[in-house]
Amino acid sequence: MRHLRATGSARAATKLAEMISTDDEDVAAVLAGDVDRFEQIVLRYERPLMHFALRFTSDRTTAEEMAHDSLVSCYRSLPSWRGESAFSTWLFSIALNVYRSALRRRQPEGLPIDETVLVDTESEERIADREEAALVRRAVAYLSPKYRDALTTFYFREADLAETASILGVAEGTVKARLHRGRKLLANRLAQFLQGRRP
Numbered sequence: 001m002r003h004l005r006a007t008g009s010a011r012a013a014t015k016l017a018e019m020i021s022t023d024d025e026d027v028a029a030v031l032a033g034d035v036d037r038f039e040q041i042v043l044r045y046e047r048p049l050m051h052f053a054l055r056f057t058s059d060r061t062t063a064e065e066m067a068h069d070s071l072v073s074c075y076r077s078l079p080s081w082r083g084e085s086a087f088s089t090w091l092f093s094i095a096l097n098v099y100r101s102a103l104r105r106r107q108p109e110g111l112p113i114d115e116t117v118l119v120d121t122e123s124e125e126r127i128a129d130r131e132e133a134a135l136v137r138r139a140v141a142y143l144s145p146k147y148r149d150a151l152t153t154f155y156f157r158e159a160d161l162a163e164t165a166s167i168l169g170v171a172e173g174t175v176k177a178r179l180h181r182g183r184k185l186l187a188n189r190l191a192q193f194l195q196g197r198r199p
Contacts, residue, residue, distance in 0.1 A: 023041070023086070023087035024083070027078060027081060027087060031078060038075055041071075045071070045088070046068075049070055052067075053095070055152045056099045056102070056103055056141070058134060062102070066102050070091070070099070077094060089159075089167055092153070092159075093167045093169065096167055096168070100145060103141075135190065135194075136186075139190045140186060143186065143189065146178055147181060147182035150168060150175055151179065151183070153167050154175070154179055
């Protein structure tokens with residue numbers, strides 16, 4: 001079991017190293033004048049960016065627009081990338097700022113609870129899981145930005161502590177504190193929502 005785990009970790013590290021190398025090569029090519037190479041960056045990151053956006057809004061169309069806007073912002077800011085962190089970390093930092101701006105233009109009340117129309121053939125367990133996920137997403141949307149962003153980046157983006165700190169532009173200790181406080185606030189908010197849904 002340990003051997004399999006170590007093998008899996010080695011493969012993940014190799015894949016990450018390859019992706020970083022590819023990112024660096026594509027960015028260098030774009031900055032050298034081969035703007036068509038930016039399409040490779042788009043193909044690699046448009047889905048992850050959209051999934052990240054779906055943690056801020058449950059509306060798929062809005063999430064797609066937010067992801068698109070973050071890629072446009074990335075392209076325009078590309079000359080300012082210094083390579084001090086992984087390109088993906090820098091990109092998701094840009095995306096977070098784009099998503100924050102989008103949320104400031106919308107009220108949390110405008111976020112629908114249901115992600116999509118439920119299909120009759122879905123099991124009760126599946127429907128309950130979807131409703132619970134939507135409720136958590138809605139509760140996170142009501143948190144103040146510093147706690148919302150920390151929870152969303154760390155848990156939903158599945159970034160480690162160092163990457164989360166880099167994306168948010170704060171120290172790791174600050175991230176730890178915000179995660180700790182954010183979890184408590186989220187639990188309280190969920191309790192309020194659940195109480196409000198009781199007949």
